[in-house]
Amino acid sequence: MMRLPLILAILTLGLLTGCATVIDSTTAEPISDSRGSRTAGQFIDDETAEVTIAVNLKKASPELKVSNINVKVYNGVVLIAGQVPSENARQLTEKVTSQHRGVVRVINQLEIAGKATIISEINDLTISTQVKALVLKDLGRNVYQRTLITTENSVVYVMGFVSRTEAAALENVVSSVRGVKRIVRVFEYID
Numbered sequence: 001m002m003r004l005p006l007i008l009a010i011l012t013l014g015l016l017t018g019c020a021t022v023i024d025s026t027t028a029e030p031i032s033d034s035r036g037s038r039t040a041g042q043f044i045d046d047e048t049a050e051v052t053i054a055v056n057l058k059k060a061s062p063e064l065k066v067s068n069i070n071v072k073v074y075n076g077v078v079l080i081a082g083q084v085p086s087e088n089a090r091q092l093t094e095k096v097t098s099q100h101r102g103v104v105r106v107i108n109q110l111e112i113a114g115k116a117t118i119i120s121e122i123n124d125l126t127i128s129t130q131v132k133a134l135v136l137k138d139l140g141r142n143v144y145q146r147t148l149i150t151t152e153n154s155v156v157y158v159m160g161f162v163s164r165t166e167a168a169a170l171e172n173v174v175s176s177v178r179g180v181k182r183i184v185r186v187f188e189y190i191d
Helices: 001-018 019-026 040-060 087-097 116-137 141-145 164-175
Strands: 068-074 077-084 103-114 147-152 155-162 182-189
Touching: 001 141, 019 068, 040 068, 068 147, 068 155, 077 087, 077 147, 077 155, 087 103, 087 164, 087 182, 103 182, 116 141, 116 147, 116 155, 116 164, 141 147, 155 164
Parallel strands: 077 103, 155 182
Antiparallel strands: 068 077, 147 155
16 A cells, blocks of 8 residues: 555656656747746745735734725835825834835835725726736736736836836826826836
């Protein structure tokens, strides 16, 4: 009975060692790293950081628990946007965020204001959806996959790995959407 798992393990190991040979046989050119794309590990780290930071902010103080804070992470760069009731809450948000392991930089775009209304949130969702659809349509899947787009109070935040030409094209696309008040660019240039 112990032999079956051992046989399966040996067969699996044998199959895995041939992967490079198979890929070599089926591709004409050398494989190059895709500049400007996050690895699966980076993507998972960013997603985990978003959730962890959001939870830690809610637990940091009663003021932050009732605030509207949008946390987005791209390649270790954290964008915090939304509304908080005081300057203390704004500073505490940045402090808690920057203490998370793996945070490279914090972009604090929090406003000292009351929470956004449901109408404002629906408007933001509409703007984000329109911007994302236009980016996909006009700039293609490659640019779309290398960017993260979110909207808060009609301000569109665009993060990601882009060339300078792509950044200009992104700005044109975003500015063409009705209702956009301002564009905040948080890019890492790949050229």
